[in-house]
Amino acid sequence: MGRGHTLSVALTTLLVMIMLGSAATPLGLEKYNTASTHSDSGIQADFNHPSIVVEGSQIEPMTFDAVPAFGSEAEGDCSPPIICPQPETPVKLADIPSSGTLGQNSGMVAMDGMLYFDANTPKSQLWQYDPSTDSISEITSISQSSSYGGQVAKYGGFATLEHILYFDATESASGTELWAYSPLNDTYWMIDDIRSGSGSSKPGSSTGxxxxxGKLWFNAEDGTHxxxxxxxDPSSRTAEMVTDLSPGSSGSSPGVFSGLVPISDRWLLFDADDGTTGIEPWVHDxxxxxxxxxxxxxxGTSPSLPGYLLPFMHVGDHIVFDASNQTHGTELWAIDKTSQNWEATLVCDIWQGSSSGQPNSGSDEPAVIGDRIYFSARDQAHGSELWSFNSVDQTCTRNSDIxxxxxxxxxxxxxxxxxxxxGIIAFSANDGTSGNELWFYSPENSTSWxxxxxxxxxxxxYPGQYSGFTTTDEGHAYFTASSSGSGYEPHVIDATDFSTSLLADIRPGSHSSESARSTGYVIMNRDMYFDAKESASGSDLWVVRNATNNSAVAWTVSPALPYGLEISPVDGTISGTPTQVTDLTTYQIDATNSSGVTVSIYIEIAVLADNDLDGIPDTVPDDLSSYTxxxxxxxDDNDGISDSVEVNSGSSPLDVDSDDDGFCDGSIEVPGVCTYGPDPYPMNPNFPVDTDGDRLADSDFDGNGPAVADDDDDNDGFIDSEDAFPLDPSDWLDTDGDTVGDLSDTDDDNDGVDDVDEHxxxxxxxxxxxxxxxxxxxxYARQSCTTGPDPYPIDPLLPMDTDGDGLWDNLPDDAADNFVEDYDDDGDGLDDTVETGTGFYISPSDRGTDPLNPDSDGDGFCDGSNEVAGTCSRGEDPEPFNPNIPMDRDQDRLADQVDPQWPAFYGDEDADDDGDGYxxxxxxxxxxxxxxxxxxxxDLDGDFICDDEDPDMDGDGSFNSEDRFPEDPNDWSDFDNDGVGDNSDLDSDGDGLANEYEHPECILSLDCDMDGTPDVSDPFPTDPTEYSDTDNDGIGDNSDPDSDGDQICDGSTSFPGICTGGPDAFPYDPAAYLDTDGDGLTDYLIEGIPSTLVIDLDDDGDGWDDLEEIRCRSDPLDSNDVPSDVDNNKECESVGAQVSETFAVFGAFIALLLVVGLFATPLIRDHIRKRIESSRSEDEG
Structure with missing residues (x-):
């Protein structure tokens, strides 16, 4: 049959009955084998009877086989002439409206064949891409009145759980809370207002x-804790605080540094601060x-910041992460999952001492291959390079020196x-020549290139800086990088030859499309989706068709399967959890090969409703009952009241609280919906009375109403808190927790033995x-004991198990079939039949050794080849009745010498016969x-290497050849060559300053800060910007606004409380600050302060001495104000005559006044200075 033709064969109907729910017991073939398992077209169905499941759990996968039709092509063979689909050139799927940005808050996630992402258009909302219609649509309209919209997934991102999409969103009335979207009914809703009112709980802000x-885990702030x-918990529709690690309103802030890391679908690891130990690692089981x-x-309270650089990662039997303490710095720590008590231990001190090796994963996950985890770390000699940790021997290895x-x-x-x-590790690295580029490392041959x-x-x-790396099933890897001639564009690594190529230049030239910057590369079915931009603003949705799963045969189904089920386009497997009630419907399964030939098979599927998710369908239609x-x-609603009773009483059999009053119709409580009843008035929302609306009735009804107000609701004499059946007066104790009271239960402890027989x-x-x-x-096996029955149930010494291996020494004749008798009671590796216990060796089959003692002669060597911990090392003991053979002088259970004539001795020879450590x-x-x-x-240093053989005999870390004091563990260097070791020398560098007065960093330096001033003269020996302190105030002159401390600022700016604005003409001399004419001579000197400055006799430099100007009534500080001197004889006119006349009469007296005036000059000048400053202040005001 040629290309493009379709084989459509009518087949015997294959009924697949699916009920919304979990897997049920497989049905017998003799009753339900009603459908053929293959068709004449060549497709074979690998199931031949109805598959019945219940709501909430995955169905058993339904698989098909097209090998009869297409041969090896159906098994993934792509060898010629078979043509498998190849990755296509990226194409744009859809424009985001209004030049919006796709995935800016939290990227993109795939769920049930759809893509979901946030988009700002410009308001942030949830969007969906449907591949079946090749269309995008806006789903939510949260906070439309806000200019920012709902801020979808801004803090916690997206998560999918049981076909529901969860995310955080912001709404004005409730703040930022947890929301959900169901594609089944196309609805979205707020899960819970964890922080009541407009306050925000910001779920997942630090943990995601x-x-x-089966639950969703996250951090949140409720305003109280x-x-x-x-x-x-989706099953109970309730959100609750898991633990209050730091009681009070401060909170423990879980996951701020490490996030919340799931391990083995059981444990959650995170950092938290309980208020006592600081930020340390925690685990929730x-x-x-x-x-x-x-x-x-x-x-103490200091933080170790676990998982900050290297997140908690599972490798082998260990969980590794980085953490810091004061002794080792930031290094690699681990938890041994096999240990009884989990406790973090240091496994690698990569940079010895208090310096940090800083093991880290480069802001994402490290690579795990086998029992090794690969990450970057640094040591003193090599800087940051590729390292790995081996979980088997718990060692770290540097793998490269790029x-x-x-x-x-x-x-x-x-x-x-x-x-x-x-199997090859890809990462970025900078070798100093090529820049940050793509490198590979092969663990197989330990090479990097x-x-x-x-x-x-x-x-x-910068490979992967924007996008990270996404790997397909074939091993190809997609990432964003910049290459010559283009900006940041998508690239691909071909795993067949590890070649790297540009996938497409979406935004040609040197501009960048910044592909996958927000969303990363997301694989869904065969295709890969990502965001990219063709212009400077906004981003759009792009796709690479056939990026992965490129088998030659493609599978489709028509019409669409019930919601929650999906068919694999690669191998045709139908899987999932059905969540849509569907009548019996016929589906056509098509398989098309690379030549275009299509073959078909038909099946029928029915999906039955299950309202209470208990695994039992609400109703099995009569026309289907014969198949199940x-x-x-x-x-139907699992409220403890049968449907028939509810119909007769008028309550709803599909609603646990028919009148929505908070009290359940029946006796079973549904957390978050109603408290347990039964409600005596199931159709009256006003009764029972609940004044405060807390779902606790104001009064009790003697066991007929809600059992919440009475301490003993059923009046059986046992308070409710101690009553297993608070509403049943006939029972109060339920030892085995099977919901059947002991008075009615025929096997109270549920051990498989009736109570009568036990008595x-x-x-x-x-x-x-x-x-x-x-x-x-x-x-039956229980948590506290293994499977019985115990043949001696009241004797704790029997049955006997000498070696504790779980096998009984002697098996009673009436022992259950599940028990196995131990044929080596003492566990030494010799069967009991050859250990005859006679004390004499006869032959290999009659050794005479004790079958209940693994070491008959007590010499520490087992009779047989096994080691018995705490008793003896592995033998076989060549002379099991001679405690001196093998010889073991130091009693370490290692033979001093092993005789080659002992062919069955499996022990080790002792390398240290006398046990002295050497x-x-x-x-x-x-x-x-x-x-x-x-x-x-x-052995000077006690390291068990004798001095003659020890390269470092004093154990100080310095080789003897390099050690100035090879026999002194306290000294190894002598900086100043004075014959005294640096550690013992009180002045190690010989600069004249004792070590105790020098900065710790300057003890071995003559000029520590390299500023040209020796430390002995430098008041700031570690600060290259300071080397003097004129006023000895502890502030260097370069930083001090008043270097000489004379309260006059060096510059013109004032510093209140320190100095008045200058500038100070002599900033390094506290005796002076004023030089009116700028001639380098001070106007005056402050008395009592030593100075080398010279007083200026002509302060304003106008040619007139200050005394002359004072005498002639001109200003000695103003060069423009000079005495009147018409005849230019350097004697003022107005005063000259008066002076002559005065000197003639009062010469001696005037001379005395002049002398007094000379000494008063500083006071006058100070007055003038104050007048100038006052004038300046008025001008500035």
């Missing part, structure tokens, strides 16, 4: 929204509900971590293990006795 174990860990501190790594020297290549810093591509220099020279391409053992649910046997009917020997009384070979070299623990060689 993490789905695990602070920021703590919360969870949301979702099975037990316990939250536990994993260790106070940085003792950039030799201490600078390092900083691997993974721009590629968002390290990425496993078909430059994968591609996308931008030639030292210019960096299921029966209709007698209590006859003398065992306790309320204890599963009467004698507490770890073996259950009955045939190997025998070492003692031979160092002339001490290997058989005398008191004769040891000279």
């Amino acid at each position: 929204l993490v789905p695990m174990s 602070g920021n703590e860990l919360w969870s949301y 979702t099975f037990t509900g316990y939250t536990t501190l994993l260790g106070d790594i940085n003792p 950039r030799p020297g201490s600078q390092g290549s900083n691997p993974g810093s721009v590629s968002r971590g390290f990425h496993n591509i078909a 430059l994968a591609a220099d996308l931008t030639s020279g030292t210019i960096s391409s 053992d299921l029966i209709s649910d007698s209590d 006859i046997a003398g065992t306790d009917s309320t204890s599963v293990d009467t004698d507490d020997d770890g073996i259950c009384d009955g045939p 190997t025998d070979s070492m003692e031979y070299k160092c002339d001490s006795s290997a058989l005398n623990p008191n004769d040891v060689p000279d």
